[in-house]
Amino acid sequence: MLAKAIALFALASAIIATPIVDTRADKPDPSQVTIKGITTSGTGCPQGSVGQFLDSSRQTFTLIFDQYVASIGPDAPNVDNRKFCQINLQLHYPQGFQYSIMSTIYRGFVQLDSGVTGSQGATYYFTGQSAQVSTKSSFKGPISKDYTITDTLNIASTIWSPCGADLPINIKSQISLSSTNKAGTGLLTTDSVDGKITWVTGIQWRRC
Numbered sequence: 001m002l003a004k005a006i007a008l009f010a011l012a013s014a015i016i017a018t019p020i021v022d023t024r025a026d027k028p029d030p031s032q033v034t035i036k037g038i039t040t041s042g043t044g045c046p047q048g049s050v051g052q053f054l055d056s057s058r059q060t061f062t063l064i065f066d067q068y069v070a071s072i073g074p075d076a077p078n079v080d081n082r083k084f085c086q087i088n089l090q091l092h093y094p095q096g097f098q099y100s101i102m103s104t105i106y107r108g109f110v111q112l113d114s115g116v117t118g119s120q121g122a123t124y125y126f127t128g129q130s131a132q133v134s135t136k137s138s139f140k141g142p143i144s145k146d147y148t149i150t151d152t153l154n155i156a157s158t159i160w161s162p163c164g165a166d167l168p169i170n171i172k173s174q175i176s177l178s179s180t181n182k183a184g185t186g187l188l189t190t191d192s193v194d195g196k197i198t199w200v201t202g203i204q205w206r207r208c
Contacts, residue, residue, distance in 0.1 A: 027205045028094045030056060036090040036166070044068040044083035044175070061203070063087065072116060072177040073185030084174040088127075090166060098160045101133070101169070102204040106149040109189050112141030115181025118188045122173040124159060129167075131159045141186060163208035 040050045051064035071080045101124055110118055121136030135151040161167060177186045
């Protein structure tokens with residue numbers, strides 16, 4: 001099977017268009033932005049299976065997964081029809097700034113027989129806040145291809161970290177398959193070229 005990847009959000013230098021807040025004064029010093037910690041749980045990202053990277057501009061962080069595959073068919077147990085991952089990510093950054101997610105990119109592979117459908121989505125929210133932003137993509141069989149899907153979040157619905165507190169952002173992600181074809185099979189995979197899943201997340205900043 002060809003190796004595939006799922007990527008959430010664009011690399012600032014290659015994929016993200018001009019940031020919504022683009023003046024240098026409205027961004028923190030990159031040397032003062034660090035990932036304090038990432039915790040994961042779920043059938044698609046067991047503990048210890050997720051790597052993390054933050055690029056030098058601090059506009060992009062990457063989450064790399066070892067496992068995230070959903071399958072369906074006569075021989076596939078129901079538990080494999082849906083996989084999910086709850087990610088809790090906390091950044092440390094200077095006081096006086098807020099950050100938010102600006103866009104999402106999904107890359108992967110989908111193979112579905114006729115009558116089989118798949119979906120892949122995520123919900124983002126900050127701990128202690130009720131506001132949420134969600135994205136979702138759907139697939140309908142018959143289909144067998146690599147895919148790249150870009151979701152750009154509407155600025156009016158974008159959530160921002162609260163001023164004066166380094167609250168974690170939570171990412172509730174899931175992939176799922178369903179079928180009206182009893183003999184049909186399907187696979188929605190998130191393997192990358194090195195056998196891992198990659199999420200690349202573009203961050204935007206503004207002053208409080």
